Amino acid sequence: MAVITRYVVEHKGVEKLVTTDKKEADKYDKMLDVADNLARYIEAKGIKLDEPVMEELSILLSENKDVVGKLFKGTGASELLEQEKAEIVELERKQA
Incomplete structure (x- = not known):
């Protein structure tokens, strides 16, 4: 039997990412935190979306x-x- 650790990143109660890589989960979580800060800043400047x-x-x-x-x-x-x-074309070429 294998034990697998999974990291789940939630944002506003919604599961956004499931991974076994802690660094990836932390990086994604930080990106979401930055996105929240950007949204608050944009709203504070009076832009309504x-x-x-x-x-x-x-x-x-x-x-x-x-x-x-x-x-x-x-x-x-x-x-x-x-x-x-x-860059996308190069990645696709390498994967082929």
């Missing part, structure tokens, strides 16, 4: 913090999107 839209936006920004940082430094969105596309 439906809750599902706000959650999706704040998670997107949190998951892509490195890309957002590059955008703030002046890198063009089309350039970053092309880089992401090239």
